[in-house]
Amino acid sequence: MSPARRRVGAPKPPKTGPSARGRAPDGPARRTSPGGGMSLEHAGCVVSTDAGLLDVDFICAALAGSYWARDRPRHVVEQSIRNSLCFGLYEKQGGRQVGFARVVTDGATFSWLCDVVIDGSRRGMGLGKFLMSFVVAHPQVGGTVCLLGTRDAHGLYEKFGFARSEQMRRPPSPGRPGPPCQA
Numbered sequence: 001m002s003p004a005r006r007r008v009g010a011p012k013p014p015k016t017g018p019s020a021r022g023r024a025p026d027g028p029a030r031r032t033s034p035g036g037g038m039s040l041e042h043a044g045c046v047v048s049t050d051a052g053l054l055d056v057d058f059i060c061a062a063l064a065g066s067y068w069a070r071d072r073p074r075h076v077v078e079q080s081i082r083n084s085l086c087f088g089l090y091e092k093q094g095g096r097q098v099g100f101a102r103v104v105t106d107g108a109t110f111s112w113l114c115d116v117v118i119d120g121s122r123r124g125m126g127l128g129k130f131l132m133s134f135v136v137a138h139p140q141v142g143g144t145v146c147l148l149g150t151r152d153a154h155g156l157y158e159k160f161g162f163a164r165s166e167q168m169r170r171p172p173s174p175g176r177p178g179p180p181c182q183a
């Protein structure tokens with residue numbers, strides 16, 4: 001296990017199988033992981049909802065390069081991951097994480113898709129669409145009304161059934177910049 005990678009999911013038994021952190025989450029095209037996540041293989045990459053596979057270093061770096069979360073502290077990223085349904089995209093050979101998407105969902109009526117990002121070296125290869133196809137097919141997302149906000153990627157999401165609509169938005173209360181640090 002790479003010491004640079006930190007587990008942020010709910011406590012689980014130590015992993016020794018093929019989905020252990022730092023190893024390629026390989027196996028059949030679709031499977032259920034020990035952590036309860038699903039995975040799907042496509043074009044040398046797999047998508048998994050196994051929180052134990054997430055590479056927080058990758059996610060923080062990817063979000064730091066985004067226009068919407070460049071100033072998000074690591075402990076806030078970690079808390080957001082803990083409280084969300086997260087999708088990781090991994091290279092099958094070696095298990096390097098190359099994509100991420102996060103969904104806040106009640107699993108029944110409503111979900112919010114956010115933090116969709118593909119590693120800069122792997123963009124324009126269909127991986128964003130691959131990741132999105134998995135997200136919208138997930139049972140905790142596909143059966144809900146799903147919202148998202150985007151500055152310029154409307155065309156991507158319109159391929160998956162999203163339509164433009166106006167929403168009201170309330171920012172965080174002043175003086176409450178985020179959740180407390182949880183080391």
Ligand SMILES: CC(C)(COP(=O)(O)OP(=O)(O)OC[C@H]1O[C@@H](n2cnc3c(N)ncnc32)[C@H](O)[C@@H]1OP(=O)(O)O)[C@@H](O)C(=O)NCCC(=O)NCCS
Binds near residue numbers: 119124126149156
């Ligand atoms: C947006 C992003 C996730 C797309 O992933 P990707 O792997 O590069 O995209 P894909 O190769 O799967 O193709 C995306 C499709 O959506 C379209 N698209 C529309 N708006 C787009 C945009 N802003 N960026 C990328 N693709 C866009 C592309 O033209 C392409 O359509 P096509 O297949 O008909 O040519 C990725 O480019 C990325 O991480 N960008 C930086 C972060 C970001 O902007 N995230 C979205 C925030 S809402």
